Amino acid sequence: MSAKYVPPANFAPVEQHLYRSAAPRPINFPFLKLLDIKTIIWLNVEDPSDELLDFIDAHDINLEHLGLLTKKVKPWDPISDKVVQEALTILMNIQIYPVLICCSMGRHRTGAVIGCLRKLQGWSFASLVDEYQRFTGIAGERSNVELLVENFSLVPLKQLLKIKANSNEPVPQWFDLHSDLE
Incomplete structure (x- = not known):
């Protein structure tokens, strides 16, 4: 019997x-x-399932639980600029790859981080x-996510890049280091 490989939603x-x-x-494991x-x-905001935590431990995967950066937040509250900033800063460390970014449904919180990454890439x-919007499906887009991405300041990330x-510290090649870093 062959193994079945099922990607997450x-x-x-x-x-x-x-x-x-x-x-x-x-x-999906x-x-x-x-x-x-x-x-x-x-x-x-919630902790990963016990099964996922066991998988993470068994395979020596690093878990960056950024939902903990926001206190007193309900699961349906929008992601904060602080969480997005931290996620993108983590992504600059080439030594942690391959990386999976996820939230409960892979739509809004994940979409906000990816949207800000794309903004940093000059999209x-x-x-x-x-x-x-391709990932929001029938749930539809959330205008607060689009506003977060539109208003997200790239200045601290560009300074870090x-x-x-300048220190020749490697970052993933797809970060646009040739863009205006001022």
Whole structure:
């Protein structure tokens, strides 16, 4: 009997060795093993399931639980700029890849982080909103996510990229280091 590989809901590659999805379930674990995931950026306010925590421990995966950065937040509250900033800063560390970014359904919180990454990469606002809306499905878009992405300040991230470039510290190649880093 051959193994079955089932990706998590809303799974998609974002860039080389960077993936997005809904919270993985046990049926998805063989698929994640194929990707050799080393880090999971968890954007939910709630803790991961016990099964996922066991999988993470068994496979020496680093869990970045960014949902804990926000106190007294309800699961349906929008993601904060602080959480997005932290997620993108973590993504600049080339040593943690391959990475999976996820939230409960892989839509809004994950979409906000990916949208801000795309903004940092110089994507047009229309293109990044189109990508975001492809993952919202029948749930529809949330205008507060689009507003967060539109108003998200790239200045601290560009400064960090400039520092890394000046110190020859490697970052994933798909970060646009040739853009205006001022």
